[in-house]
């Protein structure tokens with residue numbers, strides 16, 4: 398767990414680095430996160446986060462949207478999103 | 494085609510033309526001529542059909558894909574479809590500006606092949622003076638422009654003694670991944686096996702060097718190395734199963750279950766000029782010839798790992814055992830395993846055969862058949 402890491406700034410703009418692609422896999426009715434030699438199948442929540450990462454939206458905006466769209470407590474959403482993004486960041490699949 | 498799972502990956506051999514002439518090249522001895530190549534419109538249609546079929550990754554290869562002027566257009570079309578694009582290149586053809594254009598078009602990943610760690614032998618095998626230094630410059634541009642880089646090194650008798658240093662070079666080049674590709678004896682490599690086959694102790698040493706480097710470079714560079722067939726005890730699972738995960742389109746549009754499948758006589762291949770990719774995947778006789786495990790015979794039918802192994806490589810079974818349905822001779826249980834090893838031992842002690850460089854012209858003498 399990265400419990401000691403300082404919280405991410407809400408102004409951070411998460412981005413997919415070159416070489417990582419988030420894409421709709423119509424033929425199999427799912428979304429996929431494509432990286433070198435890897436195909437990940439993100440779960441429903443991850444898909445909702447990833448589809449809001451467009452290289453412009455800030456972390457704060459993404460959390461706001463999710464909290465609103467799913468009528469969920471903002472604090473909780475923020476914690477989930479942060480944990481998810483940090484995990485991908487450690488694998489080099491998200492830039493923060 | 495409901496019960497046939499859709500393919501994940503597609504190898505698109507955009508052209509067989511190449512500025513280099515590596516004697517180990519796995520391309521067929523009879524290369525597709527430029528006049529026969531698919532047009533831009535045809536390739537774009539193939540990628541549209543690939544997306545609809547379920548392909549998620551394409552490997553743009555050849556020959557040298559950089560020789561296609563429409564490479565940017567092809568990459569852009571794939572990106573539009575959300576298909577992951579991997580450019581497999583010799584790196585001598587694509588300059589910094591063109592690489593940037595490919596990046597703008599949406600290129601995701603670059604795989605660069607190198608011949609050696611030393612300039613002299615590298616350029617000699619490539620058949621081009623200055624090739625090695627151009628590759629080093631290309632790798633710099635790849636990293637500067639932020640692409641993930643894989644380096645591919647084909648290992649053979651001429652460079653196996655320098656493998657350790659070549660691995661270090663790949664790490665210095667900034668590769669995230671290195672493929673240590675012990676030469677596979679297809680195409681031109683088969684013709685040249687008397688000059689490419691390393692000796693047994695060299696292979697043993699190479700495997701040791703690789704394992705040591707894997708441990709040392711952990712976290713910095715992943716090293717994928719496949720044990721050479723004649724040295725292995727079990728075959729490699731070919732293509733993740735014949736007609737199950739991937740397909741290969743040749744420059745002229747023929748669709749193959751694997752890049753060497755054309756060596757198997759009697760198989761009927763369809764082309765994208767006559768059929769859609771989905772039709773080919775589901776119905777082309779070549780794809781159905783070895784799908785599933787029904788065709789499998791002993792010793793494979795009673796083998797506990799047949800579901801994953803599927804008897805190994807059909808092309809090698811044909812080349813060595815004389816029948817495409819046989820177990821891959823790379824397997825210890827194959828009756829031809831010793832034949833494969835003996836061939837390797839014999840080739841390894843051959844000397845004095847000059848390289849026969851890859852060229853577009855059909856060589857005057859046909860490669861001798863084996864077995």
Ligand SMILES: C[S@@+](CC[C@H](N)C(=O)[O-])C[C@H]1O[C@@H](n2cnc3c(N)ncnc32)[C@H](O)[C@@H]1O
Pocket residue numbers: 511517518519520554555556557558581582583604605606607645646647674675676677678679682
């Ligand atoms: C046929 S080449 C075509 C693309 C490009 N010209 C290049 O060399 O990268 C595709 C890949 O196969 C590798 N390769 C070529 N011949 C091989 C062989 N006989 N066994 C294993 N890999 C081989 C090359 O190093 C390269 O990474």
Ligand code: SF4
Pocket residue numbers: 511512513514515517518519520555556557583606851
């Ligand atoms: S392996 Fe060598 S000869 Fe073959 S296509 Fe690649 S660069 Fe050309």
Ligand code: SF4
Pocket residue numbers: 727728792793794796797798799802803804805820821824825826827
């Ligand atoms: S017996 Fe056949 S299925 Fe079993 S490992 Fe050998 S080649 Fe593969």
